[in-house]
Amino acid sequence: MITTGPEIEVVDVVKTYPLGEGDVVAVDHLSLTIETGEFVAVVGRSGSGKTTLLNLLAGIDRPTSGIVRVAGADLGGLSESGLAEWRGRNVGLVFQFFQLLPTLTVVENVMLPMDFAGKIPAHQRRDRAQELLERVGVGDQAGKLPATLSGGQQQRAAIARALANDPPLLLADEPTGNLDSHTAGAVLEVFADLNTEGRTIVVVTHERDIRSIVGREIVLADGRIVTGEEAVTA
Numbered sequence: 001m002i003t004t005g006p007e008i009e010v011v012d013v014v015k016t017y018p019l020g021e022g023d024v025v026a027v028d029h030l031s032l033t034i035e036t037g038e039f040v041a042v043v044g045r046s047g048s049g050k051t052t053l054l055n056l057l058a059g060i061d062r063p064t065s066g067i068v069r070v071a072g073a074d075l076g077g078l079s080e081s082g083l084a085e086w087r088g089r090n091v092g093l094v095f096q097f098f099q100l101l102p103t104l105t106v107v108e109n110v111m112l113p114m115d116f117a118g119k120i121p122a123h124q125r126r127d128r129a130q131e132l133l134e135r136v137g138v139g140d141q142a143g144k145l146p147a148t149l150s151g152g153q154q155q156r157a158a159i160a161r162a163l164a165n166d167p168p169l170l171l172a173d174e175p176t177g178n179l180d181s182h183t184a185g186a187v188l189e190v191f192a193d194l195n196t197e198g199r200t201i202v203v204v205t206h207e208r209d210i211r212s213i214v215g216r217e218i219v220l221a222d223g224r225i226v227t228g229e230e231a232v233t234a
């Protein structure tokens with residue numbers, strides 16, 4: 001994982017969504033830097049812009065204005081296909097509702113991003129997928145269909161899938177939002193372990209205990225980063 005400069009650099013980014021009676025400003029002149037190897041939580045009330053920010057970092061959305069540099073790339077300079085290729089190699093995504101393909105077995109779900117990116121040689125993919133599933137504690141579930149797993153097991157499988165192409169950066173949007181508190185804590189521990197291996201991790205979350213796990217909390221309110229008193233009440 002050789003990188004130069006910070007893993008993430010956001011400079012004066014604005015994201016607006018057109019709405020009938022005027023634009024919604026989801027991200028409002030936001031700048032931030034996240035260094036390689038950081039574990040950061042993005043918190044804030046519903047509608048504060050957390051998911052929008054994460055989607056900008058993943059290159060799923062493009063900013064209305066401003067610069068987004070992630071994992072060595074200026075995302076504004078990439079075409080749609082360039083973005084998809086960059087994402088496949090550099091970013092692992094984890095979502096609230098796991099989004100495993102229901103007709104593929106768990107191990108096949110983990111192999112899928114390897115097939116798309118072509119970064120891992122074909123003959124290594126199944127063994128690598130199995131190893132990743134074992135790494136996150138669900139190696140014994142590899143041959144099953146996702147629907148037969150518990151929520152926590154499905155999220156572990158989704159994390160293994162996010163690691164498929166060994167990305168330097170993991171982005172997770174409410175990864176524990178659909179789990180009970182005990183299971184949520186265990187899943188957050190998986191992220192913490194992956195962070196100690198040097199991976200940069202950004203998690204959007206509503207978890208109250210997140211501060212004891214992550215290195216830094218970024219508090220959003222109305223599309224801006226807030227600090228001090230403002231952050232406490234946000």
Ligand SMILES: Nc1ncnc2c1ncn2[C@@H]1O[C@H](COP(=O)(O)OP(=O)(O)OP(=O)(O)O)[C@@H](O)[C@H]1O
Nearest residue numbers: 017024025026044045046047048049050051052053
């Ligand atoms: N596709 C869209 N079209 C129009 N408005 C949108 C769109 N996506 C988000 N918004 C608006 O942008 C603002 C920020 O939304 P966002 O989903 O980023 O917030 P959030 O902090 O992730 O909220 P939550 O915690 O509820 O998921 C909100 O006012 C939302 O209604």
